[in-house]
Amino acid sequence: MFLKKFPPMGVYETLFKFQDATGHYMGDPGTRPWAQGFPLTTQLPGGPELPSSVEFDWQDLKYPSATGVQPLIEAIRDYYNHFYDAGIETENVAIFAGGRPGILASLLFLHDDIQVIIEETEYTPYYDKLKLLNRAHQIIPSNAENNFRPTIEDYHAARAAVGGRTLAIRSNPCNPTGVTWNGDDLKMLVDFASAGGHGAIIDEAYEFFNANGPTSALKYVDDINATDIFVIGAATKGLQVPGMRTGWVVASREHIEIFRNFSSIAMGGVSRPSQIYVTKLLELGRVEHARNAVVSFYNEQRDKYREALTECGIELSTGDGGFYHWGKLPGDLTADQFNERLFQHHAAILPGRLCDMYRRGDDGPHSQLIRFSFGPLLAETFDENIQIIQSCLESAECVS
Numbered sequence: 001m002f003l004k005k006f007p008p009m010g011v012y013e014t015l016f017k018f019q020d021a022t023g024h025y026m027g028d029p030g031t032r033p034w035a036q037g038f039p040l041t042t043q044l045p046g047g048p049e050l051p052s053s054v055e056f057d058w059q060d061l062k063y064p065s066a067t068g069v070q071p072l073i074e075a076i077r078d079y080y081n082h083f084y085d086a087g088i089e090t091e092n093v094a095i096f097a098g099g100r101p102g103i104l105a106s107l108l109f110l111h112d113d114i115q116v117i118i119e120e121t122e123y124t125p126y127y128d129k130l131k132l133l134n135r136a137h138q139i140i141p142s143n144a145e146n147n148f149r150p151t152i153e154d155y156h157a158a159r160a161a162v163g164g165r166t167l168a169i170r171s172n173p174c175n176p177t178g179v180t181w182n183g184d185d186l187k188m189l190v191d192f193a194s195a196g197g198h199g200a201i202i203d204e205a206y207e208f209f210n211a212n213g214p215t216s217a218l219k220y221v222d223d224i225n226a227t228d229i230f231v232i233g234a235a236t237k238g239l240q241v242p243g244m245r246t247g248w249v250v251a252s253r254e255h256i257e258i259f260r261n262f263s264s265i266a267m268g269g270v271s272r273p274s275q276i277y278v279t280k281l282l283e284l285g286r287v288e289h290a291r292n293a294v295v296s297f298y299n300e301q302r303d304k305y306r307e308a309l310t311e312c313g314i315e316l317s318t319g320d321g322g323f324y325h326w327g328k329l330p331g332d333l334t335a336d337q338f339n340e341r342l343f344q345h346h347a348a349i350l351p352g353r354l355c356d357m358y359r360r361g362d363d364g365p366h367s368q369l370i371r372f373s374f375g376p377l378l379a380e381t382f383d384e385n386i387q388i389i390q391s392c393l394e395s396a397e398c399v400s
């Protein structure tokens, strides 16, 4: 074997276990994909339609430009300038095949001395990326003791402990906890990341899924070209098209040039039909409609599931964003034991240990924590979903 072995990203670990136990692929009809991070890919109540075709001609069969086709990077520029007064130009945008490759590219070319600072409970593949890239990192406590809500003071403490140049990485809203920084908190993060010699990857994959309405760090960035901030966006969640594999990084012109060079060496750009499709979704009137529909549908879902899961005896710590509930199972039931029971109903949650940036496994403090995804669930499946959860918990307290 010539290649170094490494395991799949955590969500996929659960998908493969599910497949072994049930013979089905999670997400197929008849399964209950509570472990998965995709939104509904059908029209939301009160939301815009999702186009079912994409038009292109022979010109679009040519290679795309390395950082993205012009109509899409213009649409992204206009989007951030319209909604957040971001003051960005097309030279500040690079297109990737989803959010994850954009995050990887932002980490890949960091100078060796730069240390990453990252919260203890975060998006599963951040761990894998840091490990694969052998990237030193300092962990900010995010656990039951602080209710998974570190403050900017904790970020400052982590930076002080490093002592040199740092790059913070944070999903906002956070996957898995849903904890979301808006307003002054977000401004403080931007100020923190704008200090000389420091930077941040601010991952806004769940930008639309915010109880208070969509928000972006770009609202608080004065001049992106004067920073080492990388804002990650994607059509995956809010625009409801994970299959289009389209994401982007907004960063300084100099950093986008690096991504252009990277693309020319390793990626060759991103499929033109996908980019044409996503450009259509970003038309300002349509995207405003989509933002409103996502907020109202998913706020309702978040609230309903919050109440029912709490009644089931799951101790939730979920914040105001995302499409997950994050909580601790009752008694001494572990997330993996819970999944064994759920598999019998063709259901599964994501075990919280996969969001532990220390990866302490089943003996660690995340062993009883779960991430329950309501992203892909139709509203009408609510009662059945809660009944299954209730029957798989030992607790007799649930009264869904």
Ligand SMILES: Cc1ncc(COP(=O)(O)O)c(C=O)c1O
Pocket (backbone or CB within 6 Å): 037, 097, 098, 099, 100, 101, 123, 171, 175, 203, 205, 234, 235, 236, 242, 246, 247
């Ligand atoms: C925090 C976070 N960032 C980025 C992404 C981007 O995903 P993709 O590569 O599918 O666009 C996801 C998807 O699960 C996510 O949860």
